[in-house]
Amino acid sequence: MTEQMPPTNSTFKADDSVNGETQKEFVEPVRPAYTHLDRDDIDRLSPEHREYLLARHGTLDLDPVPDMSDADPYNWPHWKKVVNLIIVAFHAMMATFTAASIQSAFENIAADLHCSLQRASYLTSLQIAILGGAPLFWKPLSDRYGRRPVFIVSLICSLVANIGCSESHSYGSMAASRAIVAFFISPAAAIGSAVVAETFFRQSRARYMGIWTVMVTIGVPISPFIFGFLAYRVDYRWIYRVLAITNAVQLIVYLFLGPETRYLRHGVRHEGSAFKQEYMQLRRIDPTPLRLRDFVQPLRYFARPCVVIPAVAYAMVFLFASVMLTVEVPQLFGPAFKFNAQQMGLQYISMIIGSLIGEQIGGFASDAWMNRRTKKIGTKPAPEWRLWLSYSGYILAIVGVIVFLVQLGEIGDNYNVTPLVGAAIASGGNQIVTTVLITYAVDCYREDAASVGVFITFVRQMWGFIGPFWFPQMFTNVGLYGSAGIITALLIVVSLIPTIILQWKGRDWRSSNTG
Template identity: 45%
Template sequence: MDPNAPKACELKVNPDGSAQEVEDIGTAEAAPLPTSAADLTQDERDFLLARHGTLELDPMPTGRADDPYNWLQRKKVINILLVSFHTFMTTFNAGAIMPAFSRIAADVGVTVPDASYLTSIQILVLGISPLLWRPLGDTYGRRPVFLASLVMSGVFNVGCALSTSYAMLIIFRLLVAFFIAPASAIGSGVVAETFFVRERPAYIGMWTVMVTLGVPIGSLIFGPVAYVASWQVVFWCLAGVNAVQTVLYFFWGPETLFMRETELATATMTTTSSAPAPAPVAAVSASTFRRKYLDFKRINPAPMVRGDFIRPARLASRMTVLLPALSYSVIFLTGSILVTLEIPQLLEEKFGINTAQLGLQYIPVVVGSLMGEQLGGFVSSRWMAFRSRGMGPGRPAPPPVRLWMYYPGALLTVAGCIIFLARAEFSTGYEVWPVVGSGIASVGNQLVTTVMMTFAVECNQDVAASVGVFVNLLRQTIGFVGPFWFPYMFDGVGVALSSVVITAIIVVFSILPAIGAQVVGNKRFS
């Protein structure tokens, strides 16, 4: 444990369930968390064996049925699906109006580039706001934060639908972005709180691909809606989706923040008193159901301090977080934001396509992102398993081995951006090559996303939730800057030659940091 960390951290549970020193909270001295099956009673071992089919579990859960690691698999999967869809809606909200930029601009009296700020300003807020949401989620739990997020997002989407001026739209879009943001940042913590290490790459991949898919699917679906109806209908639909999400999460989204130290301390105190000890492997009771679904109160007894709100930013001192986050953020800027945000501005007028047809140009981005996720999750897991066989019995391949899968992703992103920008300038009539380029870039972007996020979480399991917040902050901040300088770059060097600038940026600020992350990781795990 870091001796320099503030005391408030000492009671915070590690998302992966690993042991920490715990301060006396005035009830009982916390029992040590189990690190192996030998630390459990026979009843607890029998329960875990019946539930999981093995005692080779990492991290080792407690012997309690209400421990999220011990939930039934379908309960875990339903919960992460809800959280992942919540994450999807963060960027879905941002991308839904992109095909309607020209209509919005005409209705509120601004230019199309000005209308695009309704999306780009959300990018920055989506990065900053989790600094507030993470401490609240660590103290009061994930569930109340997610529910408040969904309710307020729906309310402010209604405000967007009723807006009559550009200023009103900007204000309500900022508020929507602020409230919809939590799942995109602390989703990594939810994965680490419910799934074992061997399962995490697949579910982290599912969570991260939703960030990428939101923009193109939002544009694909609502391009025709905005063409047939109006851009106001888009916001009414978004509010309706938020309402449905709220109902689903209320009934099927249990709390995943489980204070193992506090729970075991309470069990220890009860055991040493005259009262009978609670059965450690008892089924979830009605009181537990009420606590998980109906009670909204403080879970973590540690007081919140001002440092909690900037603690994720301090992860910049960890090279196994900063370097992969920077590398991934630059790929996200070029392989996702550039090729999606610029489709309306580069292709709509040049090709003379309408709002509905513009939405169809995002199909390759969706297909490419799904392909990239398969490469980043399935193939990289097979790669790690292959390398593990050469490490000897019981020795998994270290996290830096996974980074070899980054380089194909970076090269695909470069190739896709070159095709997209070159054909966007030199095409004389409508052709499919610009969006083929955006699809190739999307494959590379998602491959890099899954690999880098998994590497950062594997190297920093003690702060998995904060890793997601930090990566989100850096990604969204860099992504916010891009839309403001893209037009100047196109005007200065031309659209096609901008691909040279983009390639140089990827080499310097993505490939070199990835090499650095691999070097640092190899030293750490050697």
């Protein structure tokens, strides 16, 4: 194993941050082979380092610049990066998938546990809240000891807790077991942003960030779609058993195919083979002392407009274009059309299709948008350029929610598919906003991508947790048409307008170290 080289990448990316402090942005003229590198930075690389990177990547146009080590995730073969991302993204999906797993079975649970339909829905709301807060605990541990140990512990404990859910015969015990599952299954849904930033170069980051974000998003509708069949044809308790079996399969796959992506390039010495560092290392990776304040460190982004604005704007869209649709479909469609669990699950197909279509714009088109801009103007565009794509997401989310609620009010007792067309449109908008805004925030603070992901997840889940408690009252008091107007106003005021301000002022905020 080649000895760890001196720090080489801390100055290559002007809009990155070091130790949480934003560096002043500059734009670098495009030059053949060295698009993102300063000439002095290139000269700092040893001849061996340059030869290694050229042999591995075929270019020195790399942002950021990897170490001269096979253990550096940036130097992994492409297939290895993608396989690891799929494993982590599936793990992230299991967080929202698990929370939404019982939505098609609310009536079955209410009858079995002798509680109201509304109270049964709180078993989902409970997990939504814990999925937001628990990553604050896992993030500092994963920074010190690595992503791999945290993910392995997550799967083992989730497996056991899901078995506990299947054997719970009272509302209290099932709620407690669901809470434990949420706490342990949560890491990948927040830390996944760090895994993407730790393995993929900046120019393709949105594409792969989109894989992670779309898995988090579709976990919400795909779960009741699948488990609706199970709850109707077997028994809803098999939902928990299938979740436990899935966790067991994930654990086996991750043990053999999930390498460690946490790799420090500064201040540490890497010893042993790449295989040992990636799969066998059980020691501390980051020697920085673990302090109590590290467990709330991500919350400091409440003072960073370039993160808090995207987080709040995204949370509002997620609330109405994802949480509201998936939580309220059983309560709005079930009583109106007398659907069983299987029929209820089929209603979620529209949201799955909408999310997958939306990701084509949020991920692939987003990278193409940024790369095309680079070629056109001859400089690396500021991260704010990516925000142009978010407006299409806002428009689709607003239009989709309006169509969903208005058409639901129009059809009365005669079922037709038009509200679900609106749900598909809203889901597409939600996915565009998700990928674009999270990628933007990570681009602003790439070195602290884990904290950014945890913070955004915290804001999203806390706001998503509150929603189901007041949605029914809003529908009852102002009706479906009035609710469409309220939601439109909130999306414009809390999401659209702040994003316009961010695109206008974001660069200045980051340059003055206030963003």
